[in-house]
Amino acid sequence: MADLRINLAGIKSPNPFWLASAPPTNSGYQVQRAFEAGWGGAVWKTLGEPILNVSSRFAALHFNGQRVVGFNNIELITDRPLEANLQEMYETKKRFPDRALIASLMVEPKREKWHEIVKRVEAVGVDGLELNFGCPHGMAERGMGSASGQVPELVEKQTYWVKEVATTPVIVKLTPNITDITATAEAAVKGGADAISMINTINSLMGVDLDTWNTIPHVAGKGAHGGYCGPAVKPIALNMVAECARHPRIRVPISGIGGISTWKDAVEFILMGATGVQVCTAVMHHGFRIVEDMIEGLNHYLDEKGIASVMDLVGKCVPNYSDWGNLDLNYKVAARINQDVCIQCNKCYIACEDASHQCIDRLTDDDGKTYLKVREEDCVGCNLCSIVCPVDGAIDMVEISNDLPPMTWNERQAALQAFTNYHLK
Amino acid sequence: MSYEQFLEEKTKIDELLQQGYSIERVVENLDGAFLQFVRKARDGKMKTQTLHIQSADARKYFSVRVIQQLNNA
Ligand SMILES: Cc1cc2nc3c(=O)[nH]c(=O)nc-3n(C[C@H](O)[C@H](O)[C@H](O)COP(=O)(O)O)c2cc1C
Ligand code: SF4
Ligand code: SF4
Numbered sequence: 001m002a003d004l005r006i007n008l009a010g011i012k013s014p015n016p017f018w019l020a021s022a023p024p025t026n027s028g029y030q031v032q033r034a035f036e037a038g039w040g041g042a043v044w045k046t047l048g049e050p051i052l053n054v055s056s057r058f059a060a061l062h063f064n065g066q067r068v069v070g071f072n073n074i075e076l077i078t079d080r081p082l083e084a085n086l087q088e089m090y091e092t093k094k095r096f097p098d099r100a101l102i103a104s105l106m107v108e109p110k111r112e113k114w115h116e117i118v119k120r121v122e123a124v125g126v127d128g129l130e131l132n133f134g135c136p137h138g139m140a141e142r143g144m145g146s147a148s149g150q151v152p153e154l155v156e157k158q159t160y161w162v163k164e165v166a167t168t169p170v171i172v173k174l175t176p177n178i179t180d181i182t183a184t185a186e187a188a189v190k191g192g193a194d195a196i197s198m199i200n201t202i203n204s205l206m207g208v209d210l211d212t213w214n215t216i217p218h219v220a221g222k223g224a225h226g227g228y229c230g231p232a233v234k235p236i237a238l239n240m241v242a243e244c245a246r247h248p249r250i251r252v253p254i255s256g257i258g259g260i261s262t263w264k265d266a267v268e269f270i271l272m273g274a275t276g277v278q279v280c281t282a283v284m285h286h287g288f289r290i291v292e293d294m295i296e297g298l299n300h301y302l303d304e305k306g307i308a309s310v311m312d313l314v315g316k317c318v319p320n321y322s323d324w325g326n327l328d329l330n331y332k333v334a335a336r337i338n339q340d341v342c343i344q345c346n347k348c349y350i351a352c353e354d355a356s357h358q359c360i361d362r363l364t365d366d367d368g369k370t371y372l373k374v375r376e377e378d379c380v381g382c383n384l385c386s387i388v389c390p391v392d393g394a395i396d397m398v399e400i401s402n403d404l405p406p407m408t409w410n411e412r413q414a415a416l417q418a419f420t421n422y423h424l425k
Numbered sequence: 426m427s428y429e430q431f432l433e434e435k436t437k438i439d440e441l442l443q444q445g446y447s448i449e450r451v452v453e454n455l456d457g458a459f460l461q462f463v464r465k466a467r468d469g470k471m472k473t474q475t476l477h478i479q480s481a482d483a484r485k486y487f488s489v490r491v492i493q494q495l496n497n498a
Contacts, residue, residue: 329485377428404489412485415492416451422498423449 002302003309004295006040008253008275009169009194011128013100015040016266016310017294020257020278021104021130021173024288026078028088032095037288038295041100043278046077046132047085047121048106048144056217059206061232070232071281072206074217074224076138077106082120090124101125102171105162106132106139109148114161128168131159133184134175134200136227146175146200152187159191169194171255174240176202176233181240182247189250196244197255197278199237201227230281234259238272245273245318261290263297270310271317325410332400333381335360335374341394348372348385348395356384376400427480434483437476438490446474448491458484 004015018041019025019034026045034042053076061070078085093101103121107113118129133149140147148154155172162170172188174181176199185196203225207216215223237258244250256274260266261282269277282290302310337348337360349372352360359378364370374385386395438460442448446462453459457479464472478484 330489375428404486405492407485407489407492411492412488415488415495416453419448419451419491419495422495 002299002307003311004040004298004302005309006276006311008100008255009128009171011041011100011102011169011171011195013040013276014098015295015298016270016276017291018042018100018102018255018276018278019283020280021046021102021132022280022284023075024280024283026080028092031088031092031101034283034288034291035092035096035099038291039099039288041102041127041276043102043104043130044085044089046104046106046135047082047117048077048139050079050081051076051138053079054219056219057226059217059226060230061206068230068281068285070204070206070228071230071284072204072217072226072228073201074137074219074226077104077132077135082117086120086124089121089126093125093127100127102128102130104130104132104173106135106144108142108144109154109158111161111164114158115165118162118165122166122168126168128171128194129162129166130171130173130197131162132173132200133158134173134198136175136177136201136203137225146177149175149184149200150178152183155184156187156191159188159193163192171195171197173200173257174198175200176236176240176258182243182250185244185247185250189252193252195253195255195275196250197257198240198244199233199258201229202233202236204228229258230285231259231261234265238268241269241274242272242318242321245315246321261285263294263301266294266298267301267313270313271315272321273315273318275311275314323410325413326408328406328408329412330402330404330407332402333383333397334376334379334400335381335383335385336376336396336398337372337374338394338396339371341391342372343391343394344370344372345390346372347388347390351384351388356380356382360385428482431480431482431486434476434478434480435486438478438483438487441474441476442490446472448487448494449473451487451491453484458487460487 006016019039021043025031025042031042057075059072060068063069103126105117107117135145139145159172172193174184188196241256253275254273255276256269257278260277260279266277349360357380359375361373363373386397389395441462446464449463450461460476462474466472
């Protein structure tokens with residue numbers, strides 16, 4: 001059994017799986033049941049001045065029979081008074097002293113407001129704070145959430161105010177609704193953040209009803225943008241985590257969030273620089289018990305790889321993530337169709353013919369049977385045929401060796417520049 | 426751009442290099458790359474040749490040759 005314990009900026013938990021601040025962490029009843037199920041930590045539903053929610057607040061994207069590929073909400077932060085939450089947090093921490101209990105906070109961008117809530121929350125014995133600069137709807141209209149999370153100066157200033165009084169580690173939760181998340185991540189670090197977490201939800205409109213012409217969801221015939229999350233956002237979140245992890249001036253631990261449903265998703269985030277992960281949509285879809293599979297899967301994976309501790313995985317793939325200009329232009333892969341596996345559905349042929357490089361030939365063998373064959377020399381190795389192929393193993397993308405040395409775009413441009421200078425001399 | 430076009434362009438580049446030409450100038454624009462080759466003839470006069478390289482793979486290929494030429498300079 002591998003060691004699954006993590007230490008994120010001083011916050012310790014028995015495994016890297018935390019509940020994200022969201023409906024599953026709304027109350028002591030829920031968080032305690034989550035801890036019974038095995039969750040290593042929980043970020044409580046964001047605390048602040050209790051809000052008023054609308055009814056009809058969630059919607060989901062189902063795709064081709066798969067439910068909840070994406071999830072959308074227009075819910076705000078907690079609608080319960082601070083004292084009620086604090087009492088339940090105190091009891092939860094007392095019952096589960098080994099789990100990480102984090103308070104998510106959101107108040108107006110005023111120094112005294114931050115000081116007040118930090119002091120009251122820390123008094124009940126939380127292990128850390130998470131500043132919610134990410135909620136994209138409702139709160140943003142009031143200058144909170146992503147409205148302040150999109151302005152680096154406000155992120156830095158508010159983080160600084162919190163750090164003036166905080167005695168526990170401070171995690172800054174970032175909004176993905178920004179062109180370059182490293183700008184706000186860096187601002188958080190400048191403000192003194194001990195860690196950052198990402199992503200919160202992405203601005204979204206889930207759909208429009210074709211009969212009523214109402215938005216989905218709608219509130220008495222009106223809609224407003226919500227926040228998008230769930231499996232569909234994972235690639236966006238993973239890139240943002242990786243971009244922060246490889247940034248030279250963002251040297252704080254990262255808590256990875258966004259579309260994580262399985263231990264495999266979690267491992268990807270950890271390899272790309274996250275010290276632990278947080279989960280919301282998958283729990284809303286399947287309940288707390290998914291953590292059992294996550295713990296078991298991660299354990300097996302680490303044992304199989306001979307890795308003693310999950311902390312040894314953190315960031316292992318970050319050096320593999322670079323800029324496009326550092327990729328080798330002379331590396332080549334090509335598609336190869338395995339005739340004994342192919343079911344002749346023609347999907348790859350159509351894809352290559354209509355949308356790629358027209359290099360799959362439809363041929364006839366000596367017995368008059370048709371088959372498909374890739375002209376490897378014309379194949380650009382785009383992967384499209386293997387992406388659309390419905391049969392596992394029918395198409396392999398194989399490396400094609402050539403005599404050319406590795407050459408990146410950056411090296412090429414530098415060489416051409418040097419060459420021009422040399423000949424101008 | 427087909428493999429044949431790449432081969433054709435690569436062959437032309439290789440032929441000139443084998444004949445003792447070296448790449449002198451590279452101009453890249455919307456129409457691809459224009460390579461100017463030079464060679465000193467026996468009579469001491471400079472001879473030049475220009476190739477218009479269009480295929481992506483041949484544009485990668487001549488870049489490798491430019492880098493090699495720089496490294497050997
Ligand atoms: C219904 C709902 C309510 C949420 N409320 C909060 C919140 O109060 N505070 C917060 O920081 N994030 C909130 N989130 C965002 C989640 O914590 C998380 O960042 C996001 O859902 C991405 O993770 P996922 O793909 O696992 O759902 C909420 C998400 C959902 C779906
Ligand atoms: S990898 Fe791309 S170019 Fe090659 S055969 Fe498949 S679809 Fe065509
Ligand atoms: S998509 Fe796959 S199964 Fe279908 S014809 Fe191509 S290789 Fe065969």
